[in-house]
Amino acid sequence: MLEDKILLAHGSGGKFTHNLIRQLFLPKFFNPSLEPLDDSARIINQEGSLAFTTDSYVVNPLFFPGGDIGKLAVCGTINDLSMVGAVPYYLSLSFIIEEGFSIELLKGIVSSIHEMAEKTGVKIVTGDTKVVEHGAVDQLFLNTAGIGWIQSGINLSGKNARPGDSILLSGYLGDHEMTILSQREGFKFRGDLISDCAPLNDLVQKMLEVCPTIRCMRDPTRGGLATTLNEIAGMSNVGMVIEEEKIPVRESVKGICELLGLDPLYLANEGKLIAIAPSEKVDQLLEVMKNHPHGRDAQRIGEVTEENRKKVILKTLIGGHRILDMLTGGQYPRIC
Amino acid sequence: MKFIDEFRNKEIAEGLIKKIRKTSTRPIQLMEVCGTHTVSIFRYGIRGILPEPIRLISGPGCPVCVTPNEDIDLAIALSRQKDTILTTFGDMMRVPGSTSSLQKEKAEGGNIQVIYSPLEALKIAKEHPKKKVIFFAIGFETTSPTIAVAILQTKKEGLKNLFFLNSQKRVPQALFALLQAHTVKIDGFILPGHVSTIIGIKPYQFIAKDFGRPAVITGFEPLDILQGILMLVQQIEENHSTIEIQYRRTVREEGNPLALKKIEEVFERDESRWRGLGLIPDTGYRFKDSFKEMDARGFDIKVEPTREHPECLCGGVLQGIKTPFECALFKRICNPENPVGPCMVSIEGTCHTYYRFA
Amino acid sequence: MCLSVPGKIIKVNKNMAQVEVGGFLREISLDLCPEVSIGEYVLIHAGFAIQKVDEKEAEETLEILKKMAELS
Numbered sequence: 001m002l003e004d005k006i007l008l009a010h011g012s013g014g015k016f017t018h019n020l021i022r023q024l025f026l027p028k029f030f031n032p033s034l035e036p037l038d039d040s041a042r043i044i045n046q047e048g049s050l051a052f053t054t055d056s057y058v059v060n061p062l063f064f065p066g067g068d069i070g071k072l073a074v075c076g077t078i079n080d081l082s083m084v085g086a087v088p089y090y091l092s093l094s095f096i097i098e099e100g101f102s103i104e105l106l107k108g109i110v111s112s113i114h115e116m117a118e119k120t121g122v123k124i125v126t127g128d129t130k131v132v133e134h135g136a137v138d139q140l141f142l143n144t145a146g147i148g149w150i151q152s153g154i155n156l157s158g159k160n161a162r163p164g165d166s167i168l169l170s171g172y173l174g175d176h177e178m179t180i181l182s183q184r185e186g187f188k189f190r191g192d193l194i195s196d197c198a199p200l201n202d203l204v205q206k207m208l209e210v211c212p213t214i215r216c217m218r219d220p221t222r223g224g225l226a227t228t229l230n231e232i233a234g235m236s237n238v239g240m241v242i243e244e245e246k247i248p249v250r251e252s253v254k255g256i257c258e259l260l261g262l263d264p265l266y267l268a269n270e271g272k273l274i275a276i277a278p279s280e281k282v283d284q285l286l287e288v289m290k291n292h293p294h295g296r297d298a299q300r301i302g303e304v305t306e307e308n309r310k311k312v313i314l315k316t317l318i319g320g321h322r323i324l325d326m327l328t329g330g331q332y333p334r335i336c
Numbered sequence: 337m338k339f340i341d342e343f344r345n346k347e348i349a350e351g352l353i354k355k356i357r358k359t360s361t362r363p364i365q366l367m368e369v370c371g372t373h374t375v376s377i378f379r380y381g382i383r384g385i386l387p388e389p390i391r392l393i394s395g396p397g398c399p400v401c402v403t404p405n406e407d408i409d410l411a412i413a414l415s416r417q418k419d420t421i422l423t424t425f426g427d428m429m430r431v432p433g434s435t436s437s438l439q440k441e442k443a444e445g446g447n448i449q450v451i452y453s454p455l456e457a458l459k460i461a462k463e464h465p466k467k468k469v470i471f472f473a474i475g476f477e478t479t480s481p482t483i484a485v486a487i488l489q490t491k492k493e494g495l496k497n498l499f500f501l502n503s504q505k506r507v508p509q510a511l512f513a514l515l516q517a518h519t520v521k522i523d524g525f526i527l528p529g530h531v532s533t534i535i536g537i538k539p540y541q542f543i544a545k546d547f548g549r550p551a552v553i554t555g556f557e558p559l560d561i562l563q564g565i566l567m568l569v570q571q572i573e574e575n576h577s578t579i580e581i582q583y584r585r586t587v588r589e590e591g592n593p594l595a596l597k598k599i600e601e602v603f604e605r606d607e608s609r610w611r612g613l614g615l616i617p618d619t620g621y622r623f624k625d626s627f628k629e630m631d632a633r634g635f636d637i638k639v640e641p642t643r644e645h646p647e648c649l650c651g652g653v654l655q656g657i658k659t660p661f662e663c664a665l666f667k668r669i670c671n672p673e674n675p676v677g678p679c680m681v682s683i684e685g686t687c688h689t690y691y692r693f694a
Numbered sequence: 695m696c697l698s699v700p701g702k703i704i705k706v707n708k709n710m711a712q713v714e715v716g717g718f719l720r721e722i723s724l725d726l727c728p729e730v731s732i733g734e735y736v737l738i739h740a741g742f743a744i745q746k747v748d749e750k751e752a753e754e755t756l757e758i759l760k761k762m763a764e765l766s
Contacts, residue, residue: 007443015673188719245346254337255716258699259738260452261426311692318349318558320381323692328672329439332426333452335479335697335740336371336398337716339700339735339747342756351763372696425740453741455723475740478696482740485725530696533737533745559759566762585752586700586737586745595726595744 007329013222013268014327018231036235038157039083039218040148048152051086053077057142062105064183066176066195069142070112072270075199076221077146078120082204083217083273085156086148088120094128094143101139109140120199122146153212160215161236161276163306168275168282170203170289171297172196173225174253174267181256193252198271203292210288211281218274223327224266228274229312230326233304240312242302242324260333265314265324276304339585343557352562353385360569363389365521367514367656369507370476370528371398371682372556378689380558390565393520393656394686396510397528399474399503400431401654401678401685402610406642407503408433411472413639414501414632415446421464423457424472426450430681434643438472454486461490461498470499470632478530480504480621481595484602487627501632502621505608507531508539509618515547520656524568525551529560529583536591537579544577555583602627611678612651650677653686660690667691698739700747703730713738 002023009016021037033041033052040053057073067075074091081088093113097106117124175196182193200219208214216236220228225247233240249257249264257264271294277285282300289295302315312324368374374394377383383392396402412433415422422438429439429450442448451457457471473483483504490498507528514520527540532553543551550571554564564582571577581587599621608620623631647665652658660666660679670676672688679687701713701720709724713736720738727736727743736743 005440005443007439009439019673190714190717190719250717251337252717255714255718258337258340259701259715259718259720261697314381316380316558317344318346318380318382318385320383320385322378322381322384325672325692329430332429332450334427335425335452335475336375336400336427337700338702339752342752347765348759348763351765352759355762355764370696453723455741476696478698478739478744481726481744482723482742485723485742528696530698530737530739530744533698563755563759563762582755584755585748588745592726592745594728598726 009329011222012327012330014227014329016329017223018326036157036159039080040086040146042084042150049150051081051084051148051150052145053080054143054145055080057144058138059180060138061180061183062109062139064179064195065192066179067197068109068112069140070109071116072197073142073144074113074116074120074122075197075270077144078122078199078201079219081146081148082201083156083219084150085154085204085208085217086150087205088122088146088148088201090125090147091117091122092126092145093124094130096130096132096137096141096143098137098139099131099134116199120201154208156214156216158216158218158232158235161232161238161304162215163238163304164279165215165276165304166279166282166300167229167240167242167302167304168277168285168289169225169247169299169301170273170295172248172250172253173220173269173272174249174257174264176270177267178253178256187256189252191252193250196269196271198294200271200273200294203289203294204273206288206292207275207285210284211277213278213281215276220269220272220274222268224268225274226265226312226324227327229324232276233312234310237309239305239308239310240302241305241315242312243315244317246299246301248297248299261335262331262333266327266331279303340557343555343559345559348559349562352559352566356390356562356566356569357387359566359573360387360389361573363391364523364569364572365391365393366524366526366565366568367393367395367520367522368526369395369397369511370531371400372530373526373528373554373561374398376556376558376561382558382561386565390569395514396610396613396654397476397507398682399476399505400427400682401650402505402612403428403431403474403503404609404611405434405644406609406639407501408437409639409642410633411438411501412436412441413637414470414635415441415448417468417637419466420468420470421447421449421460422470422472423449423451423460425452425474428472428474430675431678432675432681434640454483455489457498458486458489458493458495461495465497468497468499470501472503473500474503476505476507476528476531477534481534481592481598484598487602487630488598490630491627499630499632502623504621505610506605506619508535510610510613510616512542513613513616514655515543515549522549523572524549526561526564526568527551527553529553529555529587532581532583532587532591534592534595536587537581537589540579544579548577550577551579553579553581553583553587555586612654645676648677650679650687653679660687663687696739698737698744700735701738703732703734703736706730706732711743713743
């Protein structure tokens with residue numbers, strides 16, 4: 001049942017977001033390419049498929065350790081294409097800019113976009129610019145669309161996970177969201193905490209080379225690892241068991257989470273992927289991942305099961321179990 | 337992280353569970369009082385690894401669960417006033433009042449800010465001298481000294497635009513009321529470690545002396561909880577009833593006298609209304625006369641009449657005498673995205689847990 | 695009702711201190727626990743130190759736990 005007003009929770013990536021998409025958007029826009037609700041749509045023909053995705057970027061602050069809104073936009077769009085196995089080729093870019101925004105800052109963002117596009121080989125082929133009055137947007141919003149090509153034989157989808165498959169995670173959780181929170185709240189650290197914002201297309205292609213039968217890949221952005229795994233478990237109608245002691249979280253992220261009562265399994269990441277793959281290929285995949293700059297801390301964190309369908313179960317540090325639900329509305333710091 | 341990681345050791349945990357299994361010979365029901373214990377027990381999956389005969393039930397120790405609708409409604413009404421900023425701990429954002437919640441009010445444009453420390457309310461009051469800033473003061477004895485310090489600081493600095501909506505609670509007499517009511521079978525208590533850091537051991541003595549039950553002041557890491565349970569099981573098996581301290585690294589017998597003094601400077605003890613348990617004497621505070629000008633209950637504003645959904649069973653669930661299945665609203669109308677009562681709000685609330693498991 | 699975490703005192707400045715929890719640095723008030731020195735650990739709740747962590751007791755508790763678990 002939908003609320004009568006949009007809440008912040010509707011943008012958090014969890015249950016409220018899902019309900020909004022399924023109850024308001026999907027019924028009106030329904031078609032076979034949209035229906036799976038994977039990270040990109042696949043438009044299939046005999047030679048392969050076209051992957052097509054769109055995304056909007058509203059991050060605040062615009063500049064943060066590890067990146068800025070421009071780098072985020074290019075990486076995020078490339079990653080959505082990569083998660084369905086596509087090689088990313090073309091991006092569109094729309095700017096919505098608040099009047100009074102600094103040209104110097106805009107130049108900085110454009111440079112970041114240029115740098116990331118060069119690095120990854122994607123081309124910005126079309127765009128749009130709008131300027132709106134003071135207060136109509138918060139400084140600058142970006143919208144992108146991305147097109148890529150999936151070779152025939154590659155079939156990655158949230159519907160494909162099978163009991164017995166392994167669940168792989170490419171590295172540390174929570175770096176991006178905690179970097180953003182720290183910038184907003186003025187948190188300090190011993191050592192650096194930076195966003196993990198990174199393009200994953202090269203890593204994905206190398207993984208597909210050793211294992212073309214990877215079932216599914218997703219990047220755990222808003223809603224975090226727990227939400228993403230729940231999505232896949234739901235779409236594939238399988239259960240999952242993951243082990244807390246295998247999940248990498250940096251000391252500084254752990255420190256903030258302990259102090260504020262946040263759970264790292266629900267934090268957003270911008271340079272990590274989850275892969276569901278046949279278990280016999282795990283060793284090869286981990287080798288490829290650990291030899292790649294964006295997969296050095298990769299781990300096998302769990303497996304897909306026959307039992308407890310549509311549920312994700314966490315085996316805790318002390319050997320107990322708890323159900324890992326999807327994020328509901330968003331996490332608040334707590335004192336209780 | 338020192339003093340955290342060592343108390344999450346898997347081998348020791350497994351050994352403790354074996355020992356609990358060896359020691360326990362009969363079915364017992366232990367009440368863990370504190371919301372933070374409920375979270376920790378849930379987070380580590382402790383219920384599932386305890387031997388069958390040991391049942392853990394949750395007590396009334398979480399502000400989310402026991403803050404009555406009328407206080408939430410008042411906080412909402414205050415936040416709707418012109419030129420007012422309501423500050424609150426994050427825990428209260430999703431708790432439903434009679435018709436709304438702070439989160440819903442924020443979505444409608446209400447000026448509501450989540451803060452982590454009562455001292456931040458002073459900062460916000462100074463940054464907005466023309467606005468009325470109100471702090472929704474919830475919490476138990478762990479938090480009350482921090483609120484008292486914030487109030488003393490407010491007076492010292494002569495800040496005239498900061499007010500406190502006092503909805504704090506005190507634990508020991510609530511446990512007395514529970515035991516007196518005889519409605520739930522409680523064989524022993526897992527007592528709140530951090531509350532006890534402030535109040536020490538004395539306020540709990542009646543549990544053993546007058547009611548013959550053992551109680552252990554317990555920390556919050558999994559090894560603390562398992563040791564606390566083992567200590568309780570040992571007492572029960574030997575027919576003892578004393579108050580023990582498991583959490584020795586931070587709980588002293590005398591508590592924190594300085595913290596208690598700060599509370600006494602600002603507040604007098606009073607009765608207080610607990611959701612599900614009603615009005616309990618000596619379980620809350622009221623402002624002393626010299627601080628009354630900061631009392632947010634002093635404002636003359638209209639508050640909607642308090643309503644509890646007539647079919648909401650949270651009161652019974654909170655006391656452990658009803659299960660969510662017996663509630664007509666459970667799953668049909670009440671779910672985690674649209675909670676009717678507090679037991680569904682937080683991920684470790686009884687109804688929320690049943691919703692996911694069942 | 696009491697999420698509190700042990701942190702190490704890094705700096706002291708009158709009634710405020712900087713503490714560290716796993717690399718995360720935070721300013722807290724010492725109004726409830728004034729007698730602290732650099733290197734000591736305190737329990738942190740809602741922006742305050744509410745009590746010192748007794749390191750000896752912590753070590754003893756761990757020893758007792760190991761014995762109870764029949765590991766030592």
